[in-house]
Amino acid sequence: MSWLGVPRRDWVILAAVAVVVGAAPLAVSRYYLSILVTVGVYGMATVGLCLLAGYARQISLGHAAFYGLGAYASGLLAARWDWSPWITIPVGVLGSGLVAWLLGRPVLRLSGHYLAMATLGLGIVFQVALNELTELTGGPSGFSGIPSVPLAWLPFNSEVRSLYLVWALCLALLGLALWLVNTRIGRVLRAIGESELAAELLGLDTAAWKVRVFALSAAYAALAGALYAHYVTFLSPAPFGFMFSLELLVMATIGGLASVWGGLLGAGIVVVLTETLRSALPKSLPGSSGELELILFGLALVAIMALRPSGLAGLGRVLLGRWAPRAALATPTEAVEAESVGEAARVGS
Amino acid sequence: MSGREAGAPLLEAREVWREFGGVAALRGVSLGVHEREIVALIGPNGAGKTTLLNLLSCVLPPTRGQVLFRGRSLAGLAPHRAARLGLTRTFQNLQLFGSLTVAENVLVAREARGGHAASWSEALPWLELVGLAARADEYAHHLPFGQRRLLELARALAVEPTMLLLDEPAAGLSSGERAALRELLLAVRARGVAVLLVEHDLELALGVADRVVVLDYGEKIADGTPEQVRSDPRVISAYLGAAA
Numbered sequence: 001m002s003w004l005g006v007p008r009r010d011w012v013i014l015a016a017v018a019v020v021v022g023a024a025p026l027a028v029s030r031y032y033l034s035i036l037v038t039v040g041v042y043g044m045a046t047v048g049l050c051l052l053a054g055y056a057r058q059i060s061l062g063h064a065a066f067y068g069l070g071a072y073a074s075g076l077l078a079a080r081w082d083w084s085p086w087i088t089i090p091v092g093v094l095g096s097g098l099v100a101w102l103l104g105r106p107v108l109r110l111s112g113h114y115l116a117m118a119t120l121g122l123g124i125v126f127q128v129a130l131n132e133l134t135e136l137t138g139g140p141s142g143f144s145g146i147p148s149v150p151l152a153w154l155p156f157n158s159e160v161r162s163l164y165l166v167w168a169l170c171l172a173l174l175g176l177a178l179w180l181v182n183t184r185i186g187r188v189l190r191a192i193g194e195s196e197l198a199a200e201l202l203g204l205d206t207a208a209w210k211v212r213v214f215a216l217s218a219a220y221a222a223l224a225g226a227l228y229a230h231y232v233t234f235l236s237p238a239p240f241g242f243m244f245s246l247e248l249l250v251m252a253t254i255g256g257l258a259s260v261w262g263g264l265l266g267a268g269i270v271v272v273l274t275e276t277l278r279s280a281l282p283k284s285l286p287g288s289s290g291e292l293e294l295i296l297f298g299l300a301l302v303a304i305m306a307l308r309p310s311g312l313a314g315l316g317r318v319l320l321g322r323w324a325p326r327a328a329l330a331t332p333t334e335a336v337e338a339e340s341v342g343e344a345a346r347v348g349s
Numbered sequence: 350m351s352g353r354e355a356g357a358p359l360l361e362a363r364e365v366w367r368e369f370g371g372v373a374a375l376r377g378v379s380l381g382v383h384e385r386e387i388v389a390l391i392g393p394n395g396a397g398k399t400t401l402l403n404l405l406s407c408v409l410p411p412t413r414g415q416v417l418f419r420g421r422s423l424a425g426l427a428p429h430r431a432a433r434l435g436l437t438r439t440f441q442n443l444q445l446f447g448s449l450t451v452a453e454n455v456l457v458a459r460e461a462r463g464g465h466a467a468s469w470s471e472a473l474p475w476l477e478l479v480g481l482a483a484r485a486d487e488y489a490h491h492l493p494f495g496q497r498r499l500l501e502l503a504r505a506l507a508v509e510p511t512m513l514l515l516d517e518p519a520a521g522l523s524s525g526e527r528a529a530l531r532e533l534l535l536a537v538r539a540r541g542v543a544v545l546l547v548e549h550d551l552e553l554a555l556g557v558a559d560r561v562v563v564l565d566y567g568e569k570i571a572d573g574t575p576e577q578v579r580s581d582p583r584v585i586s587a588y589l590g591a592a593a
Contacts, residue, residue, distance in 0.1 A: 184456075184466040191446045191457045198444035198501075201406060202508055203432035203461040258448075 048220020256311025
C-alpha cells in the first residue's frame with residue numbers, strides 16, 4: 001500500500017494532479033495557463049514552508065527573501081553573465097540554502113521566536129539591498145533580459161513549456177517532501193515541533209535539525225523564485241517584500257501547515273481567489289483596490305485559525321471520515337484536495 | 350543493598366549554585382547518585398528541586414559549581430549530548446509529542462539513540478514495560494493523564510539511559526497507578542538504571558528510594574536512608590513537620 005514509505009493514495013493524487021496539469025493546455029486559454037504556472041511556483045515555495053512551519057513549527061517571516069534571492073541570483077547570472085539557466089538555477093538554489101544555513105546556525109541554537117525575528121530582519125535587509133544596489137540589481141526599477149529556461153526542443157509554445165517545467169519541478173519537490181515526512185526525519189521534525197525540549201533530552205540535536213529544515217525550505221523557496229525569474233524574464237524588488245512572506249504563510253496556513261499537500265492546496269486557493277477578486281471586485285465595488293483583497297485574506301486567515309487550525313487539507317480528512325492515526329499528520333490528504341487542486345488547474349472563473 | 354555507595358558516583362553535583370537575577374535558587378548543593386541506586390529528592394515547594402534537575406540534565410548551566418557524569422564534567426554540553434552519554438529525564442509538566450502516536454513517541458527515542466530508522470515493532474518492548482502496548486496506534490494526546498506519564502517514562506527508558514531523572518512522576522496519578530509506578534521504578538533499577546526522583550508523594554519517595562536527599566530554600570538539609578531522613582529534626586521542622 002505504499003512506495004518509498006509514502007502511502008499509495010498520495011502517489012495516486014500526485015499522478016492525478018500531474019495528469020490534470022498535463023492536460024490543461026488542451027482545455028484552457030493562455031491566461032489560465034499563466035495562473036496555473038503561478039500556482040505551481042507559489043505551491044513549491046509553500047510546500048517548503050510547510051516543512052519548516054508545519055512540521056518543525058519554526059516561523060519564517062522572511063521567506064520572500066529566499067524566494068527573491070533565488071530569483072535575483074539566477075536572473076542576474078543569466079542576464080548579465082550569460083550563464084545558462086540550467087546552471088544559474090541550481091546556483092541560486094544552493095546559494096540561498098547556504099545563506100539560510102549560515103543565518104540559521106546562530107539563530108536556531110536558541111528556541112523561541114528568534115527565527116521569526118531574524119528572518120524578518122533578513123527580509124528587510126534584502127529589500128533595501130535590492131533597492132540600493134542599483135549597479136547590480138537596477139534598483140527599484142529592476143532589470144530585464146532574463147532568458148527563459150531553454151526548452152525549445154519541447155514541441156510546445158513557451159507558456160506550455162513553462163507550465164510543464166514549473167509543475168514537473170513542483171510535483172517532484174512535493175514528492176520529495178512527501179517522502180521526507182514519511183521517513184524518520186518527518187518524525188523528528190514533528191517531535192521538535194511538539195516539544196523541542198523533550199526531543200533534545202532524548203538525544204536529538206534539535207538545533208542542527210532546525211537548521212537543516214530551514215535551509216531546505218529556503219532552497220524550495222529559491223527554486224520557486226528562480227523559476228519565476230526565468231518565466232517573467234523581468235525582476236524588480238516589489239514582489240519580494242514582507243507582504244509576500246506573509247502571503248506565503250497565509251497560503252500554507254489556509255491549505256494546512258501540518259501537511260505538505262496543504263502547501264499546494266493553499267497556493268491554489270489563494271492564487272485563484274486573488275485572480276477572481278481582481279477581475280470581479282472592480283465591477284461589483286467600483287473604486288476598490290488591492291487593499292480589499294488583503295482584508296479578505298486576513299478574514300480568511302482568522303476564520304481558518306478559529307474554525308479549522310489544521311487548514312483545509314485537514315478538512316478533507318474529516319469530510320471523508322477516514323482517520324488513519326499512523327499516517328495522519330504525514331499524509332492527511334484526501335480526494336477532496338485532489339479535486340481542489342484539480343479545480344485550481346481548471347480554474348473556470 | 351549495601352556497598353552501593355562505594356566508588357565514584359555515576360552522576361554528581363559539586364557545590365552547585367544557581368541564581369536567577371540575584372535570587373539564589375540553589376546554594377552550593379552537592380549530591381551523588383551511584384549506579385543502580387534510586388535517590389529521592391524531596392523538599393517543600395520552592396526548595397529548588399526542579400532547578401537542580403535542570404542543572405543535572407544540562408537544561409540550565411549552574412552559576413557556580415560542577416556537574417559530573419561518569420566523572421566527566423558536563424559544563425557547556427548541550428542536553429542532547431548528555432542524553433547520548435546515557436543521561437535523560439522526564440518533565441513535571443508532560444512534554445509528550447501529542448500529535449504523534451504512542452508508538453511513534455517511543456520510536457523517536459529509539460531513533461535518537463540509534464541515529465537510524467527504527468521499525469515500528471521496536472517500540473513494543475518499551476510500551477509493554479509500562480503496559481501501553483495495546484494503545485500503540487493511538488495519538489499520545491488521546492491518552493488519559495496517568496498513561497501519558499507512563500508513556501513519557503517509556504520514551505525516556507527507550508533511549509536506554511544509565512541515569513534517569515524523573516520530575517514528579519507520580520503527580521496526578523491514582524493510588525493504583527502509584528503502586529504500579531513503584532513496581533516500575535524497581536524494575537527499572539533492576540535493569541541497571543540509576544534513578545533520581547523528585548517527588549512530592551513522600552510515601553512513594555521514601556518507600557522506593559535507597560537514599561533520600563532533602564532540599565530546603567536551595568540548600569541540602571539532609572542526605573541519608575529513608576529511616577534517617579524520617580527522623581531528622583531539621584527535615585521534620587522544614588518539611589515533614591509541616592506536612593504532618
